[in-house]
Amino acid sequence: MKLNRTAVVLLGMLTKGPLSGYDVKRLIQISTSHFWNASYGQIYPEFRRLEQAGLVAASPQEHGRRARTAYALTEAGRRALRDWLVSPGELELQMRDEGLLRLFFADQLEPDEAIALLRRMRALYAARAAELRAVCVPTAEAVAAEDDLRFPLLTAGMGIELYDTLAGWCERTERELAAGA
Amino acid sequence: MKLNRTAVVLLGMLTKGPLSGYDVKRLIQISTSHFWNASYGQIYPEFRRLEQAGLVAASPQEHGRRARTAYALTEAGRRALRDWLVSPGELELQMRDEGLLRLFFADQLEPDEAIALLRRMRALYAARAAELRAVCVPTAEAVAAEDDLRFPLLTAGMGIELYDTLAGWCERTERELAAGA
DNA sequence: GAGCACATGTAATTTGTTACATGATTCC
């Protein structure tokens, strides 16, 4: 079975223990969403496909009176994940930044409108950096105890550096534009 | 008519003059693709929708003996673009970085495999930075002459800074992991 | 007992990629 990226995220999240679709979505939100996101509409169907392929095992549970399905990684699933992690080929790398898209066409705007746009962008980057900082604090403590959050902490750190860089660039560019106008 | 992002890219590219689908694709490749991409499968159908909405006007041309359709921005199109550029709401911001995704789950890897991954990532970031530098050189000269490439040059500069930051982070992290192992 | 956050999922739609088909032009 050829793994798509959603499948990879699901399998990867299960390496720490069984999870439901909802659990995974919540984990993604605070961790990988900054570089790879997935919605319910992808998660639940993908779990079923993975089960059919034998890469995860469903274990129906009770949650109040409501049905709930948690999935556990199988040995085949763990192997498939490892194989994917070391597979060769182009690493997909793609960004969608509506702020930059607007800025690219900003010669259609008045100077003050362009500056206002840069401020909006900066606020967004700063907010993302703050989010990541918020999840990093408890994570850093947990890493001291056990080591398996090391790489999540690393990627979060990269995100912080990235967003800080972007916010800084906006600030400088705001000043440049203000001076030029 | 509600503009989707592909429509915005098309209208924006036309502000400098009439273009065919192929022309636009080529322009996107060397400019916006770093923060907003579009494929032929989106471009050609979107041009037809924009024409039906009266935001662009088709002018069939000869290109050798082969048919070729170039589109020009109409006044309505220019207005729609401007309206979108100043419209409020969340700015979409999303990244898909397969390298980071792999790194996030790298506790499933051997230390040297993780380091090899970081090297692959760094090579990719460096290549992207180099691409952007290559288009910046001629652009910077053109800006000196006329001013309407100012914002494209600005966004390219941001891209360079971004990719340089990421490449630098990889290099540092490679060293850290090597020391820790 | 009304409202809200938590929780689980599906269906419809939109968006985006990939593979294909075709022809013209250029360079060797």
Added chain:
DNA sequence: GGAATCATGTAACAAATTACATGTGCTC
């Protein structure tokens, strides 16, 4: 004249978002 590249487009498919439907438990 053969291969590579430029050029124009469509159709099939895959991926992703959004809106919806439903129920539970908590708090005011």
